[in-house]
Amino acid sequence: MSALRFLSPRPLFLLLVVLAALWLAVLPPVGLSIVQARTLGIVLVTLVLWSTGLVPGYLASLLLFAVAIIAHLATPEVVFAGFGSTAVWLIVSGFVIGSAIGISGWGARLAEAVGPVLMRSYPVLIGGLMAVSMLLGFVMPSSVGRAVVMVPIGMAIADRCGFGKGSNGRIAIASVLAIGCNVPSFAILPSNIPNMIFSGAAETIWQQHFGYMEYLVLHYPVMGVLKSALAVVLILRLFPAEIGAPLPEAVRRLNEARPRDRAAEIRVAVVLLVTLALWVTDSLHGVNPAWVGLGTAIVLLMPGVGVVTPTAFKGTVDFGILLFVTGALALGAMVNGSGLGAMLGHKMEAILPLGPGRDFVNFMSLTVMTMVTGLFSTVPGAPAVLTPMAQDLADVTGLSLPAVLMTQVVGFSSPIFPYQVGPLVVAMQLSGEKIGALARVTIPLALISLVVLAPVDFLWWKLLGWI
Numbered sequence: 001m002s003a004l005r006f007l008s009p010r011p012l013f014l015l016l017v018v019l020a021a022l023w024l025a026v027l028p029p030v031g032l033s034i035v036q037a038r039t040l041g042i043v044l045v046t047l048v049l050w051s052t053g054l055v056p057g058y059l060a061s062l063l064l065f066a067v068a069i070i071a072h073l074a075t076p077e078v079v080f081a082g083f084g085s086t087a088v089w090l091i092v093s094g095f096v097i098g099s100a101i102g103i104s105g106w107g108a109r110l111a112e113a114v115g116p117v118l119m120r121s122y123p124v125l126i127g128g129l130m131a132v133s134m135l136l137g138f139v140m141p142s143s144v145g146r147a148v149v150m151v152p153i154g155m156a157i158a159d160r161c162g163f164g165k166g167s168n169g170r171i172a173i174a175s176v177l178a179i180g181c182n183v184p185s186f187a188i189l190p191s192n193i194p195n196m197i198f199s200g201a202a203e204t205i206w207q208q209h210f211g212y213m214e215y216l217v218l219h220y221p222v223m224g225v226l227k228s229a230l231a232v233v234l235i236l237r238l239f240p241a242e243i244g245a246p247l248p249e250a251v252r253r254l255n256e257a258r259p260r261d262r263a264a265e266i267r268v269a270v271v272l273l274v275t276l277a278l279w280v281t282d283s284l285h286g287v288n289p290a291w292v293g294l295g296t297a298i299v300l301l302m303p304g305v306g307v308v309t310p311t312a313f314k315g316t317v318d319f320g321i322l323l324f325v326t327g328a329l330a331l332g333a334m335v336n337g338s339g340l341g342a343m344l345g346h347k348m349e350a351i352l353p354l355g356p357g358r359d360f361v362n363f364m365s366l367t368v369m370t371m372v373t374g375l376f377s378t379v380p381g382a383p384a385v386l387t388p389m390a391q392d393l394a395d396v397t398g399l400s401l402p403a404v405l406m407t408q409v410v411g412f413s414s415p416i417f418p419y420q421v422g423p424l425v426v427a428m429q430l431s432g433e434k435i436g437a438l439a440r441v442t443i444p445l446a447l448i449s450l451v452v453l454a455p456v457d458f459l460w461w462k463l464l465g466w467i
Contacts, residue, residue, distance in 0.1 A: 061327025370411020
């Protein structure tokens with residue numbers, strides 16, 4: 001039986017990739033240095049482990065760390081740079097805020113308030129959660145922050161709808177919140193980390209500044225609204241369900257005689273409102289949303305002030321997720337630092353049918369280039385790889401430099417696998433559902449985005465005069 005399991009497609013595929021990695025380590029192809037070849041090998045193995053789920057994501061990250069350090073493929077400063085990233089601290093504070101929302105009872109209270117509106121039917125529920133998540137994208141600049149607020153509410157609604165752990169309904173709610181809190185915000189300039197990396201690199205390298213409304217009008221109608229609507233339809237088709245009676249544990253919680261701690265509820269509400277206000281006004285005070293979240297986490301953990309006890313904290317922060325995300329950040333840094341990212345970009349530039357006068361083909365090719373780059377460098381790393389190449393690509397295609405830069409957004413807003421975007425992983429972890437279920441949505445959604453939405457987006461750009 002174990003032999004048959006070993007001969008199943010995923011382990012065999014991993015074995016082939018490992019053999020290829022060993023071949024790269026011993027006999028580097030022409031054009032690759034020994035460090036680049038070995039980096040490519042461990043990157044391929046890590047991506048396969050993350051994508052197939054043969055081992056936990058954190059174990060794949062630890063393997064990446066160990067091989068990179070022991071084989072001198074990158075310095076410890078590069079490999080462990082993720083631990084100093086704002087993304088990681090947003091995740092830590094997100095776990096604490098999510099725990100406080102649950103402990104204080106606000107998750108159940110908000111679910112009770114919005115539940116009657118959303119629970120009219122299953123399609124209304126999924127579509128409504130997507131709409132609320134999209135609206136939060138305009139006022140909360142953190143994808144993790146949005147997930148932290150919405151996922152506990154969504155799971156409380158799932159309990160009231162009778163959706164148990166692992167059921168289609170619960171997976172659908174988790175998936176729509178993971179996508180709704182992240183994917184539409186790619187079309188809102190200050191609403192997630194890849195957007196900020198992209199705009200910062202464009203301004204630093206090419207002195208190209210994109211305004212909030214300019215960016216929103218160009219991207220949100222298609223990659224925000226249409227893509228979100230398609231995601232809802234896809235989730236409803238993949239995870240059909242019917243709203244039923246509340247789960248016994250939900251009924252029990254509703255009927256508990258435990259007295260409400262109104263003082264704790266008020267403290268949490270005040271802290272969350274202040275946090276939201278600071279997140280919304282980050283452009284005025286200049287404090288990064290991650291450090292605002294960290295301050296919030298400290299207040300919520302403070303004895304006598306906060307509501308998250310040491311025991312709750314230990315059960316809240318998932319160190320495995322932190323290792324997974326830092327691994328993804330390390331992988332992107334290694335790909336960029338070794339020169340593999342730029343090399344990949346130039347190889348695709350030579351392969352793809354780019355040329356003056358082929359506006360549609362150029363648009364689609366640049367979109368594919370960004371999507372493929374994001375597979376290897378993860379989505380936050382894609383702008384760092386491709387932005388320095390933008391002027392060369394503009395010269396080859398005949399498109400304007402701003403248009404070439406903006407095509408990146410079309411590509412990196414369509415992640416193929418959840419591992420490419422840390423907040424997707426965090427949202428699923430907060431929900432308690434398996435990350436593989438979300439991949440059932442992201443893979444076809446990326447394909448639909450490329451085949452259907454990208455051509456529609458091209459026509460929209462034409463109408464606006466960008467191409």
